[in-house]
Amino acid sequence: MSEKEDEKGKRGGHHTELYIEVPPTCLPIVYSPEYNITFMGLEKLHPFDAGKWGKVIHFLKEDQFITDDTIVAAREATEEDLLVVHTKRYLSKLKTHVLEGSREWSLVVATITEIPPVLFLPNFLVQRKVLRPLRTQTGGTIMAGKLAMDRGWAINVGGGFHHCSSDKGGGFCAYADITLAIKFLFERVEGVCRATIIDLDAHQGNGHERDFLEDRRVYIMDVYNRYIYPGDGYAKRAIKRKVELDWGTEDMEYLQKVELHVEGALNEVLPDIIIYNAGTDILDGDPLGGLAISPQGIVKRDEIVFRAARRRGLPILMVTSGGYQKKTARIIADSILNLHQQGLIEGGAAEGPETSLMPLLMSKSLSSGATFNAI
Numbered sequence: 192m193s194e195k196e197d198e199k200g201k202r203g204g205h206h207t208e209l210y211i212e213v214p215p216t217c218l219p220i221v222y223s224p225e226y227n228i229t230f231m232g233l234e235k236l237h238p239f240d241a242g243k244w245g246k247v248i249h250f251l252k253e254d255q256f257i258t259d260d261t262i263v264a265a266r267e268a269t270e271e272d273l274l275v276v277h278t279k280r281y282l283s284k285l286k287t288h289v290l291e292g293s294r295e296w297s298l299v300v301a302t303i304t305e306i307p308p309v310l311f312l313p314n315f316l317v318q319r320k321v322l323r324p325l326r327t328q329t330g331g332t333i334m335a336g337k338l339a340m341d342r343g344w345a346i347n348v349g350g351g352f353h354h355c356s357s358d359k360g361g362g363f364c365a366y367a368d369i370t371l372a373i374k375f376l377f378e379r380v381e382g383v384c385r386a387t388i389i390d391l392d393a394h395q396g397n398g399h400e401r402d403f404l405e406d407r408r409v410y411i412m413d414v415y416n417r418y419i420y421p422g423d424g425y426a427k428r429a430i431k432r433k434v435e436l437d438w439g440t441e442d443m444e445y446l447q448k449v450e451l452h453v454e455g456a457l458n459e460v461l462p463d464i465i466i467y468n469a470g471t472d473i474l475d476g477d478p479l480g481g482l483a484i485s486p487q488g489i490v491k492r493d494e495i496v497f498r499a500a501r502r503r504g505l506p507i508l509m510v511t512s513g514g515y516q517k518k519t520a521r522i523i524a525d526s527i528l529n530l531h532q533q534g535l536i537e538g539g540a541a542e543g544p545e546t547s548l549m550p551l552l553m554s555k556s557l558s559s560g561a562t563f564n565a566i
């Protein structure tokens with residue numbers, strides 16, 4: 192862990208494993224099996240498919256778009272990485288538990304993840320089973336930021352925790368991966384001075400909005416159901432292009448608005464990178480989103496955003512964010528395949544021998560285990 196030639200100051204200069212070189216044979220698609228949250232079936236009590244990320248990868252493999260060899264293994268964000276945005280106070284709050292009698296309560300994490308049974312788990316289990324997957328997804332978003340600059344596009348199959356800001360989590364978001372990815376780019380990649388966030392999850396992205404409230408380098412466009420969580424009026428002041436939708440908005444109106452405002456946003460300010468928060472909780476029937484977009488509508492939406500970015504030669508980083516119905520994973524995979532068919536992202540091709548991703552993944556996080564209690 193060298194703190195070498197630290198000219199950029201404490202924050203910009205820390206040693207990170209997240210900006211490693213990636214072999215040119217890999218597609219800029221980032222994932223790790225550690226993304227998926229499982230513990231004794233408790234995750235089933237949350238109204239979501241906590242294994243959706245693995246299923247997306249499964250479908251993409253099945254359709255021979257990727258192999259284990261052609262995707263990039265996400266690494267867990269370390270405490271130092273997280274401190275680029277988060278306060279020490281917030282990070283230590285995630286580690287605390289309340290002792291009451293003989294029982295310990297992981298109250299903070301239970302509240303943030305909205306998985307009530309987490310309350311009854313000892314903190315070391317919470318760290319390992321809930322926070323580590325989220326930290327790995329967060330590392331994946333930061334890695335994908337650099338990859339997008341190098342390759343023109345990148346997709347983190349997880350991430351998109353847009354309700355979390357530097358000192359506050361919520362709505363299943365424990366780490367501010369979008370803010371982190373942007374700050375890493377500003378601090379470490381030459382020529383990145385402006386970013387545009389296009390947030391198309393059904394919910395308002397109040398986390399990154401609070402983080403960039405005073406930051407003129409970041410342009411935020413947000414399209415969301417105006418009646419649902421979080422309704423954060425303070426954070427809304429950070430939105431440059433706000434599109435508030437009504438209950439049950441359908442494809443035609445939605446896609447027209449998305450296209451109009453994506454074009455408008457990019458014509459207004461030409462960024463050095465686009466961060467696209469591609470939440471799929473806009474899907475018809477989503478218990479939280481309250482919108483009525485079809486699977487084909489979601490595929491079309493992603494195509495509109497990628498087309499607008501690629502036509503202008505703007506690097507784009509996509510994260511998958513909310514949307515946890517059983518059919519969600521298939522839709523995300525279909526959308527990625529469609530982007531390829533449309534010539535908006537390059538394909539894998541690599542017909543190398545099937546080998547396991549595991550050795551690559553196992554080597555990760557050994558150096559970054561300091562943030563949880565190893566047992």
Ligand SMILES: [Zn+2]
Nearest residue numbers: 392393394513
């Ligand atoms: Zn959402």
